[in-house]
Amino acid sequence: MRSRIxxxxxxxxxxxxxxxxxxxxxxxxxxxxxxxxxxxxxRVLDKSLATSDLATEAGLAACRNAGVDPATVDCIVLAxxxxxxxxxATAVYVQKKLGAKAGGAAFDISAACAGFIYGLAIADGFxxxxxxxxxxxxxxxxxSRIVDWKDRNTCVLFGDGAGAVLLAPEKDETRGILSxxxxxxxxxxxxxxxxxxxxxxxxxxxxxxxxxxxxxMNGREVYKHAVRxxxxxxxxxxxxxxxxxxxxxWVIAHQANIRIIEGVxxxxxxxxxxxxxxxxxxxxxxxxxxxIALDEAVENGKIKAGxxxxxxxxxxxxxxxxxxxxx
Ligand code: UT7
Numbered sequence: 329m330r331s332r333i334x335x336x337x338x339x340x341x342x343x344x345x346x347x348x349x350x351x352x353x354x355x356x357x358x359x360x361x362x363x364x365x366x367x368x369x370x371r372v373l374d375k376s377l378a379t380s381d382l383a384t385e386a387g388l389a390a391c392r393n394a395g396v397d398p399a400t401v402d403c404i405v406l407a408x409x410x411x412x413x414x415x416x417a418t419a420v421y422v423q424k425k426l427g428a429k430a431g432g433a434a435f436d437i438s439a440a441c442a443g444f445i446y447g448l449a450i451a452d453g454f455x456x457x458x459x460x461x462x463x464x465x466x467x468x469x470x471x472s473r474i475v476d477w478k479d480r481n482t483c484v485l486f487g488d489g490a491g492a493v494l495l496a497p498e499k500d501e502t503r504g505i506l507s508x509x510x511x512x513x514x515x516x517x518x519x520x521x522x523x524x525x526x527x528x529x530x531x532x533x534x535x536x537x538x539x540x541x542x543x544x545m546n547g548r549e550v551y552k553h554a555v556r557x558x559x560x561x562x563x564x565x566x567x568x569x570x571x572x573x574x575x576x577x578w579v580i581a582h583q584a585n586i587r588i589i590e591g592v593x594x595x596x597x598x599x600x601x602x603x604x605x606x607x608x609x610x611x612x613x614x615x616x617x618x619x620i621a622l623d624e625a626v627e628n629g630k631i632k633a634g635x636x637x638x639x640x641x642x643x644x645x646x647x648x649x650x651x652x653x654x655x
Contacts, residue, residue, distance in 0.1 A: 403464070505652075
């Protein structure tokens with residue numbers, strides 16, 4: 329049985345942090361950020377709220393747009409690197425807040441910026457074997473709580489947000505998720521990470537003093553791999569389905585850097601005007617970026633029934649992947 333996205337939703341914090349605001353915080357400029365990344369502003373979640381709050385907002389919107397009662401959601405797959413607490417899973421808090429089926433399944437997955445695509449792959453497999461009927465796949469990040477606001481190399485890039493899709497079984501074999509491809513390569517694990525806070529290097533006063541509990545990134549290396557691997561994963565999605573680039577209506581790529589997206593566009597041979605772009609408003613929201621962009625594109629009427637969509641993302645791990653969807 330195929331799975332199909334029957335509803336999309338997003339949760340966007342109202343507070344905007346502009347490049348002009350950042351100019352007052354670190355040695356940077358609006359011109360540098362726009363030219364090097366395409367980002368103009370990003371959102372920051374109010375301190376009184378947590379990851380599960382924003383995820384629930386996105387999940388409820390996806391259910392509402394699908395016309396589905398949240399009580400019938402029998403599985404929640406939530407991708408995040410910024411959970412409410414180390415355990416239990418943020419997904420169980422969402423399950424409760426949403427009023428999803430108690431005794432359904434709810435769990436988190438860790439694949440950084442590729443987390444939503446990993447989640448989609450997992451959920452698609454559950455539906456294929458008939459295990460669940462209404463699965464929410466949520467990508468959500470409150471990156472403002474883990475970025476180093478003194479490090480201009482990273483703090484200008486990231487933002488908070490949540491996106492969700494509701495998956496259901498689809499009898500029409502020509503529609504829905506046609507394939508997913510997921511990959512990782514731990515050789516590069518230390519190029520984008522938080523060095524301490526786990527069992528290898530527990531949190532300590534010294535580690536906090538050295539700011540090792542916050543995001544570290546080798547931007548140039550991540551950039552190179554992002555272009556190469558997102559392009560390769562997108563091509564794999566097309567090849568696996570015998571689809572040519574000109575048949576693709578929209579690419580929903582991870583919004584990390586406009587120049588990465590331009591590089592992917594060139595390599596895959598799909599013009600940039602068929603990539604949905606919203607990076608200037610939100611920055612890099614990691615696992616949330618693909619479902620937020622999808623929800624906006626659906627809401628704006630850009631995506632029509634029958635359209636072929638490519639999703640693609642890469643992030644820490646490195647973990648990356650793609651999906652091909654017939655809407
Ligand atoms: O979600 C997946 C994970 N993340 C990504 O995909 C991000 C991937 N990487 C990137 O997007 C880019 O590498 C960055 C946006 C992070 C950096 O762009 P870049 O063109 O690779 O710049 P760079 O690292 O080569 O730095 C150029 C210069 C450096 O100065 P020097 O050493 O040449 O004097 C940096 O110190 O720009 C400087 N710089 C800044 N200047 C002003 C770095 N950050 C800033 C800043 N404002 N915020």
